[in-house]
Amino acid sequence: MVDKSLMDNFERRFILLGGKGGVGKTSISASIAVTFANDGQKTLIISTDPAHSLSDSFDQDLSGGELVNLDGFDNLFAMEINPQEAGGDLKSFAGVETGDEAVGDIMNTLSSLGFDEMGDLFDTMPPGVDEALALAKVIQFLEDEQFQDFKRIIFDTAPTGHTLRLLSLPDFLDSFIGKIYKMRIKMSNMASAFKSMMGVASQRDPSLEIMDNLKKHVTKVQEMFRDPIGTEFMIVTIPTIMAANESSRLAEQLKIEGINVNEVIINQIMPDNTDCKYCHVRAKNQNENLKFMEILFDRYNITEIPFFDKEVRGVEALTSMGKSIFI
Numbered sequence: 001m002v003d004k005s006l007m008d009n010f011e012r013r014f015i016l017l018g019g020k021g022g023v024g025k026t027s028i029s030a031s032i033a034v035t036f037a038n039d040g041q042k043t044l045i046i047s048t049d050p051a052h053s054l055s056d057s058f059d060q061d062l063s064g065g066e067l068v069n070l071d072g073f074d075n076l077f078a079m080e081i082n083p084q085e086a087g088g089d090l091k092s093f094a095g096v097e098t099g100d101e102a103v104g105d106i107m108n109t110l111s112s113l114g115f116d117e118m119g120d121l122f123d124t125m126p127p128g129v130d131e132a133l134a135l136a137k138v139i140q141f142l143e144d145e146q147f148q149d150f151k152r153i154i155f156d157t158a159p160t161g162h163t164l165r166l167l168s169l170p171d172f173l174d175s176f177i178g179k180i181y182k183m184r185i186k187m188s189n190m191a192s193a194f195k196s197m198m199g200v201a202s203q204r205d206p207s208l209e210i211m212d213n214l215k216k217h218v219t220k221v222q223e224m225f226r227d228p229i230g231t232e233f234m235i236v237t238i239p240t241i242m243a244a245n246e247s248s249r250l251a252e253q254l255k256i257e258g259i260n261v262n263e264v265i266i267n268q269i270m271p272d273n274t275d276c277k278y279c280h281v282r283a284k285n286q287n288e289n290l291k292f293m294e295i296l297f298d299r300y301n302i303t304e305i306p307f308f309d310k311e312v313r314g315v316e317a318l319t320s321m322g323k324s325i326f327i
């Protein structure tokens, strides 16, 4: 079970879960959130998964990017952020997809002058950037007063590949945003020269401030990931050799990135049932894998969660899953 002291350790405000798709990250994040809320702790769960699986898990529509109060709770809230929208916001800050005709004209002019860098920059945007920007936006949101009294903030993150890429992204993003910043200054200088030619007074470009803020928050995401006191990063996996090896690589990668991991959650463990040959063979096989995993993850606190006979959906199912996490 997850170290029980986490329940009373209020310094550890952020909980993040990583692992490959389908292992149970969303269900476990949601059940941890429900457990904290049942303990009387004001809790927020945030998802940046474009598939909106958190809504499915709670069986309540949480999409729309706004804070939603979960039915039956006065201290549990959720928010689903669409990472594509966060990426789109950046494009419009950068002036690539803006309705502003003046900016569009300048872009065309820049383009005809051979300044195509801005378009190129977005064409070569690696996967995971949207997710990183969404997290930066979340961190920005969280500074807002309405979030200050949340005792726990749980992130339901994207699968391993993206999560891993995301971790090395802040440095990349910093230079990415820096490039956009320079382009934007170039454009705004051209725009003000153009405007002053037309006799229009020039104004400070608000998008520069927005960009500055985003840059600041990308760094904050990295800091949050690496803060061993304020953040708990748990690895979620299942008892198969493939998942075990992948999780072990994730654990190594996280270590290299300076992210502290204490907890490994092994989900979907089949109960043994000798009346059912299939179940018995699977349970036996999983048992062998579990022994291997105990050695592989001997530096971590391991939590085992059974494979329930029903899909884990709704508060009741999440509550009972939570009981096998914290006991």
Ligand SMILES: Nc1ncnc2c1ncn2[C@@H]1O[C@H](COP(=O)(O)OP(=O)(O)O)[C@@H](O)[C@H]1O
Binding pocket: 019, 020, 021, 022, 023, 024, 025, 026, 027, 028, 053, 267, 268, 269, 305, 306, 307, 308, 309, 310, 311, 312, 313
């Ligand atoms: N311990 C479990 N027992 C039964 N079903 C589970 C369990 N854990 C997860 N599931 C189911 O498996 C599916 C994938 O889980 P999910 O939490 O969405 O994974 P992830 O977020 O890692 O992709 C969901 O339908 C969920 O209800």
Ligand SMILES: [Mg+2]
Binding pocket: 025, 026, 027, 049, 053, 156
């Ligand atoms: Mg998920």
